[in-house]
Amino acid sequence: MATIRDVAKRAGVSVTTVSRALNGYSDVNEKTRERIKEIAKELKYSPNLLARSLVMKKTKTIGLLVSGLKIEGSKDNFTYEVLCGVNDCAGQLGYELVLISTDSQKQQEKTYNQLVQERKVEGIILQGIKTDDPYLEEVLKSDIPCILIDIPMESDSVGYVTTDNKDGAKSAVTHLLDLGHKHIGMINGHSQAFVSQERLDGYQEALQEKGIAFNGSYVVDGAFLEEKAETETAKLLQKHPELTALFCASDLMAMGAIRAAKKMGRKLPEELSIVGFDNIILSAYSTPSLTTIAQDRYQLGFEATKLLTDMLEGNKGSKRKVLNTTFIKRESTSENHN
Amino acid sequence: MATIRDVAKRAGVSVTTVSRALNGYSDVNEKTRERIKEIAKELKYSPNLLARSLVMKKTKTIGLLVSGLKIEGSKDNFTYEVLCGVNDCAGQLGYELVLISTDSQKQQEKTYNQLVQERKVEGIILQGIKTDDPYLEEVLKSDIPCILIDIPMESDSVGYVTTDNKDGAKSAVTHLLDLGHKHIGMINGHSQAFVSQERLDGYQEALQEKGIAFNGSYVVDGAFLEEKAETETAKLLQKHPELTALFCASDLMAMGAIRAAKKMGRKLPEELSIVGFDNIILSAYSTPSLTTIAQDRYQLGFEATKLLTDMLEGNKGSKRKVLNTTFIKRESTSENHN
DNA sequence: TTGAAAGCGCTAACAT
DNA sequence: ATGTTAGCGCTTTCAA
Numbered sequence: 001m002a003t004i005r006d007v008a009k010r011a012g013v014s015v016t017t018v019s020r021a022l023n024g025y026s027d028v029n030e031k032t033r034e035r036i037k038e039i040a041k042e043l044k045y046s047p048n049l050l051a052r053s054l055v056m057k058k059t060k061t062i063g064l065l066v067s068g069l070k071i072e073g074s075k076d077n078f079t080y081e082v083l084c085g086v087n088d089c090a091g092q093l094g095y096e097l098v099l100i101s102t103d104s105q106k107q108q109e110k111t112y113n114q115l116v117q118e119r120k121v122e123g124i125i126l127q128g129i130k131t132d133d134p135y136l137e138e139v140l141k142s143d144i145p146c147i148l149i150d151i152p153m154e155s156d157s158v159g160y161v162t163t164d165n166k167d168g169a170k171s172a173v174t175h176l177l178d179l180g181h182k183h184i185g186m187i188n189g190h191s192q193a194f195v196s197q198e199r200l201d202g203y204q205e206a207l208q209e210k211g212i213a214f215n216g217s218y219v220v221d222g223a224f225l226e227e228k229a230e231t232e233t234a235k236l237l238q239k240h241p242e243l244t245a246l247f248c249a250s251d252l253m254a255m256g257a258i259r260a261a262k263k264m265g266r267k268l269p270e271e272l273s274i275v276g277f278d279n280i281i282l283s284a285y286s287t288p289s290l291t292t293i294a295q296d297r298y299q300l301g302f303e304a305t306k307l308l309t310d311m312l313e314g315n316k317g318s319k320r321k322v323l324n325t326t327f328i329k330r331e332s333t334s335e336n337h338n
Numbered sequence: 339m340a341t342i343r344d345v346a347k348r349a350g351v352s353v354t355t356v357s358r359a360l361n362g363y364s365d366v367n368e369k370t371r372e373r374i375k376e377i378a379k380e381l382k383y384s385p386n387l388l389a390r391s392l393v394m395k396k397t398k399t400i401g402l403l404v405s406g407l408k409i410e411g412s413k414d415n416f417t418y419e420v421l422c423g424v425n426d427c428a429g430q431l432g433y434e435l436v437l438i439s440t441d442s443q444k445q446q447e448k449t450y451n452q453l454v455q456e457r458k459v460e461g462i463i464l465q466g467i468k469t470d471d472p473y474l475e476e477v478l479k480s481d482i483p484c485i486l487i488d489i490p491m492e493s494d495s496v497g498y499v500t501t502d503n504k505d506g507a508k509s510a511v512t513h514l515l516d517l518g519h520k521h522i523g524m525i526n527g528h529s530q531a532f533v534s535q536e537r538l539d540g541y542q543e544a545l546q547e548k549g550i551a552f553n554g555s556y557v558v559d560g561a562f563l564e565e566k567a568e569t570e571t572a573k574l575l576q577k578h579p580e581l582t583a584l585f586c587a588s589d590l591m592a593m594g595a596i597r598a599a600k601k602m603g604r605k606l607p608e609e610l611s612i613v614g615f616d617n618i619i620l621s622a623y624s625t626p627s628l629t630t631i632a633q634d635r636y637q638l639g640f641e642a643t644k645l646l647t648d649m650l651e652g653n654k655g656s657k658r659k660v661l662n663t664t665f666i667k668r669e670s671t672s673e674n675h676n
Numbered sequence: 677t678t679g680a681a682a683g684c685g686c687t688a689a690c691a692t
Numbered sequence: 693a694t695g696t697t698a699g700c701g702c703t704t705t706c707a708a
Contacts, residue, residue: 001455003685014695019687029693046452050392051685055700059388071422071636074619080418084409087439096457098436101425114384117339119434255623281412285593287625298409341701352679357703367677389701393684679708684701691696 002043010039022047053120061096062086062308063121067128067135069101075226076252076280078297082127082149085301093309100124102135112138123308125149125301130192145311147304151194152320159311159319161304165195168293168325169202172247172275175291175327177210180336181245181273185236187257188249189224196221199249199277218243222253229256237264237272244272244336251276251283254290258332273333279326288331295325340381348377360385391458399434400424400646401459405466405473407439413564414590414618416635420465420487423639431647438462440473450476461646463487463639468530483649485642489532490658497649497657499642503533506631506663507540510585510613513629513665515548518674519583519611523574525595526587527562534559537587537615556581560591567594575602575610582610582674589614589621592628596670611671617664626669633663 008015013032020028021036039045053059064086066079073079083099090097098119112135116124123145129135131151139146140155148160176184186203189196204214220236222229229248233256237243248254254276258268266272268288276283279294303321310317346353351370358366359374377383391397402424404417411417421437428435436457450473454462461483467473469489477484478493486498514522524541527534542552558574560567567586571594575581586592592614596606604610606626614621617632641659648655 004687005685015686016688016696017694020694023687027693032693044451046456048392048458048685049456050388050397050458051700052687053700054386054388054392054685054702055687057700069422069425071419073422074415074419077412077415077418080415080421081409081412083418083437084407084411087407087437091439091444096436098434099421099425101429106429113382118384118387120386120388281620282623285620285623342703343701353702354680354704355678358678361703365677370677386701389684390703391684392686392701393703395684677708680706682703682705684703686700687698689696689698692694 002040002045004045004047006043007036007040007045010043011036059096059120059122060094061098061119061121062090062305062312063098063100063116063119063124065100065102065115065124065126065129067102067126067130067133069099075282076250076278078278079127081297082301082304085298085303086125086305087301088298089302089305089309093305095305095309107134113142113144116142116144123147123312125304125308126151127301131194132192145308147308147311147319149300149304154319157311159307161300161307161321161323162195163295163300163323163325165198165325166202166205168277168295169199169247169249170206171202171325171327172277172293173203173206174209175329175333176245176247176273176275177206177212179245179273179333182212182336183240183242184218184245184247185240185243186219186247186249187222187229187233187236187253188219189253190221193224196249203247222248222250222256224250224253226252226256229253230260231256233257233260234264237261237266244338245333246272246274248274248276251278251280251290251292254292254332255282255286258286258288258290269332269334270337273336275333279328284330291330291333292328293325294328296323299323340378340383342383342385344381345374345378345383348381349374397434397458397460398432399436399457399459400428400643400650401436401438401454401457401462403438403440403453403462403464403467405440405464405468405471407437413620414588414616416616417465419635420639420642423636423641424463424643425639427640427643427647431643433643433647445472451480451482454480454482461485461650463642463646464489465639469532470530483646485646485649485657487638487642492657495649497645499638499645499659499661500533501633501638501661501663503536503663504540504543506615506633507537507585507587508544509540509663509665510615510631511541511544512547513667513671514583514585514611514613515544515550517583517611517671520550520674521578521580522556522583522585523578523581524557524585524587525560525567525571525574525591526557527591528559531562534587541585560586560588560594562588562591564590564594567591568598569594571595571598572602575599575604582676583671584610584612586612586614589616589618589628589630592630592670593620593624596624596626596628607670607672608675611674613671617666622668629668629671630666631663632666634661637661
């Protein structure tokens with residue numbers, strides 16, 4: 001592996017000159033530069049980024065810290081799509097990407113700061129951590145630049161990107177109300193997710209605007225899991241046969257809800273309308289296909305990266321970004337005839 | 339950020355001793371070690387991996403080079419699941435993971451060797467590259483340890499992991515034959531994929547064993563794309579109305595085939611049986627749900643990482659691994675009554 | 677059991 | 693326009 005010294009020797013100049021020539025500094029003779037470039041190519045020289053980073057104290061590397069990079073993620077693809085966005089943006093801006101995944105076991109061993117400092121990432125994007133995650137506190141204290149995905153918290157070195165969950169939920173429920181539904185249940189995620197709170201807010205606000213009283217027993221938690229949502233939906237529909245529509249805080253849970261409703265012999269959408277949230281691939285393929293609120297996960301990752309690199313490069317500006325949702329009408333909702 | 343020198347000063351010893359103490363060398367007084375560890379914790383010292391790697395010439399980092407880390411990948415999740423496997427295995431073995439994604443444009447700028455050398459990965463796993471990719475040649479020449487996914491090529495520094503595609507395809511087609519189908523079409527991928535050739539081989543072998551002549555015009559390429567598969571299937575069924583079954587080289591293409599068949603008014607599975615390949619999430623949710631050949635993409639990534647790290651650590655042994663498939667019967671296939 | 681010194685490959689003052 | 697020197701934070705001989 002050729003080093004800068006090999007190039008220097010061959011060219012009969014000092015390593016400094018080689019460094020300057022190859023890094024495009026102006027104070028070097030054009031002819032020398034050309035010769036050096038030539039030789040570098042001959043020797044297949046490529047700079048040792050480790051050495052460079054060590055002296056420059058810059059790695060041009062960002063980390064994507066994922067809690068739970070698991071095969072189950074295949075179902076909603078959230079992490080994958082965020083990753084694509086991060087990767088594309090990082091690539092465009094010349095940053096390397098290292099993937100860091102944690103689980104509660106690993107968190108015992110290393111603190112957030114250790115994890116991040118060791119790997120010499122300049123900044124980090126956090127995806128998939130819950131609001132009661134011990135790392136979160138550390139993140140806010142730490143001065144390592146960080147962008148949180150779907151956790152609206154800020155500090156000097158921390159920003160976030162999220163979706164307008166409240167508005168999305170509101171439009172979902174408004175859609176159901178407009179179809180004449182009066183008794184609308186909600187299958188929410190869990191209390192350790194900000195997005196769940198926000199979607200609940202949207203649900204309530206929609207009801208309020210139409211003058212319908214909020215009924216707490218119409219809302220249950222499905223933990224963002226398909227199976228859990230299925231059992232919870234079954235219980236909910238049993239207890240409240242008056243429900244003619246459901247708003248599910250994720251498409252995956254909506255899949256569970258659909259299954260529960262089918263098992264109970266409810267015709268979809270005639271006897272029960274269901275709206276999801278996310279617009280995952282499955283939602284277009286299920287039977288009935290799912291009316292849902294689309295959120296752009298790729299963009300979430302992309303914008304997170306943009307915000308992060310802005311911070312890294314000292315561009316002052318907003319450290320938060322909220323993306324809009326899109327309402328998608330499919331087959332799982334219809335007018336209420338009760 | 340505390341360095342090893344800070345710890346040394348505070349402990350009143352040399353940096354050498356600190357290094358030895360923290361790295362578990364035996365030739366250091368246990369009391370000194372304890373004191374040093376104490377101080378390291380106090381100072382929140384964590385070693386600069388860059389500096390360490392620079393001197394040790396080891397980075398304990400592997401790269402996952404993905405060609406086409408794109409949002410479209412959401413549909414089959416191949417890359418995501420491989421990534422999960424790679425990540426888990428790398429994590430268990432103490433390797434860092436950097437994600438490198440290329441496209442034909444980037445390949446113009448940098449050669450494979452540059453790309454890999456610069457990032458100082460010790461070895462690399464290649465996922466999603468086609469057999470006519472210019473990088474492939476470089477990989478085989480290069481002496482950077484590498485594991486190819488789904489490309490059965492070997493050299494001193496290159497191994498591979500793949501699925502037994504031929505056997506999988508054979509069992510798919512045999513299933514159809516056992517159901518009494520005589521005229522079985524195949525929607526294959528494209529010629530730049532090894533797996534396509536292998537699946538075609540399996541298709542042919544199954545036919546041969548049952549004494550059915552191979553008919554080349556029954557096989558078309560769907561480029562592994564849903565839409566392309568849909569149009570190709572439509573054309574194929576039009577031209578060959580005698581076909582009562584299709585073997586699709588991917589579930590995604592099977593989705594396209596299903597749609598084409600439905601549009602032509604064919605009842606599934608009564609009038610057309612379809613078998614896919616992959617067992618993607620969608621295959622369980624489509625209507626009809628898809629009979630398919632499951633391949634374990636997570637394991638593909640996991641085994642690739644194991645093979646790679648074995649090479650890196652000098653463990654001689656096989657540099658290839660072929661995983662088995664599993665046949666999954668669902669609703670899209672039934673007996674032929676023609 | 678410990679320390680001094682050298683050096684990994686690079687960049688950046690500071691000369692010249 | 694180019695070279696000299698120092699040093700990033702660490703590990704590793706070699707000596708004591």
